[in-house]
Amino acid sequence: MSPDHPPGLDPDRLRGLLDRERPGLVRGPLTGRLIEGGRSNLTYTVSDGGSTWVVRRPPLGHVLATAHDMRREHRVISALHPTDVPVPRPLLLCEDEEVLGAPFYVMEFVEGTPYRTAEQLAPLGAERTRDAVLSLVDTLVGLHAVDPAAVGLADFGRPEGFLDRQLRRWGKQLDASRNRELAGIDELHATLGRRLPVSPAPSVVHGDYRLDNVLIGDGDRITAILDWEMSTLGDPLTDLGLLVMYSIPLELPGSPISTTATAAGHPAPAELVERYAARSGRDVSAVAWYTAFAWFKLAVILEGIHYRYTLGQTVGGGFDRIGDLVPVFIEHGLTTLQEG
Structure with a gap:
């Protein structure tokens, strides 16, 4: 296979589509490469030698790949692009599977770096790291301040009963991958259910908001929020709880879970x-619940990966250690609820 032709992307077919739909955009033959690091949907950069764009499509051979997923991602960034x-900038949504074998969309390429580990942040130094993480909070406040109806996203989700549905959804996910005893996980799930908080007014929720899902550009400012596949209308504090969870240092040598929380200068969760709270005006008194829910959700995701590993369905290294992490996440979830 040609190095200019990664799996799931046919540059010639893509160019043919772009020439028809956006004439004059592409000035020469396209080359493409897969960007590593994505969790599910595939991301490619494509270039004509002068300009660069980004293509997002579902995983190869994904039986649940529907236009719906790509349409949702394209819809939310299209709605948010005119805001702060x-x-x-989205350029094109293609739901014709004849072009690349699945629905996809094309957007502008944005300069910036996704920081996935404390080691990658180290060259920035403590002060710049602190500024980058604080800007992560400020950008989240900005997202949650957008009026969904004003940008055409009033029907982007079902906010009523959002937390209850989320809890049930992840409980079902856990049941689907149970093949060993996990001390404390049922207690964590049940306690979360008993202490369900009352949600504030709904907002656009990113669903996986953390440092390595944004690009940091010049001046250590956030140039783009990426990976909108989990986005919906719901309880904004779920984004905050996840951000807090990822900001708690985990001393797990050799862990395949990316964490930036141990980087010098990283603000403590309480400061975030x-x-x-100060910038959004929201009541954050129930943040312990949202953080514990984030620990539970990640425990379920990791247990699912471990389950697939035991069935021989994972590809690559590091999966043998995932199972050992699950009890750590359960313990953190229970402790967070007790302290909250």
Whole structure:
């Protein structure tokens, strides 16, 4: 296979579509490469030698790949692009599976770096790392300040009963991958259910908001929020709880879970919560519940990966250690609820 022709992307077919739909955009033959690091949907950069764009499509051979997923991602960034929320400019949505074998969309390429580990942040130094993480909070406040109806997203989700549905959804996910005893996970799930908080007014929720899902550009400012596949209308504090969870240092040598929380200068979780509360005006008194829910959700995701590993369905290295992490996440979830 040609290096200019990664799996799932046919540059010639893509160019033919772009020439028809956006004449004059592409000035020469396209080459493409897969961007590593995505969790599910595939991301490619494509270039004509002068300009660069980004293509997003579902995983190869994914039986549940529907136009719906790509349409949702394209819809949310299209709605947010005219606002102050930093997202790439969308260029084209293609739901014709004849072109690349699945629905996809094309957006502008945005300069910036996704920081996935404390080691990658180290060259920035403590002060710049602190500024980058605080800007992560400020950008989240900006996202949650967008009026969904004003940008055409009033029907983007079902906010009523959002937390209850989320909890049931992840409980079902857990049941689907149970093949060993996990001390405390049922207690964590049940306690979350008993203490369900009352949600504030709904907002656009990213669903996987953390440092390595944004690009940091010049001046350590956030140039784009990426990976909108989990986005919906719902409880904004679920985004905050996840951000807090990822900001708690985990001393797990050799862990395949990316964490930036141990980087010098990384603000403590309490400071992130206080900053969010001050800038958003929201009541964050139930943040312990949302953080514990994030620990539970990640425990379920990791257990699912471990389950597939035991069935021989994972590809690549590091999966043998995933199972050992699950009890750590359960313990953190229970402790967070007790302290909250």
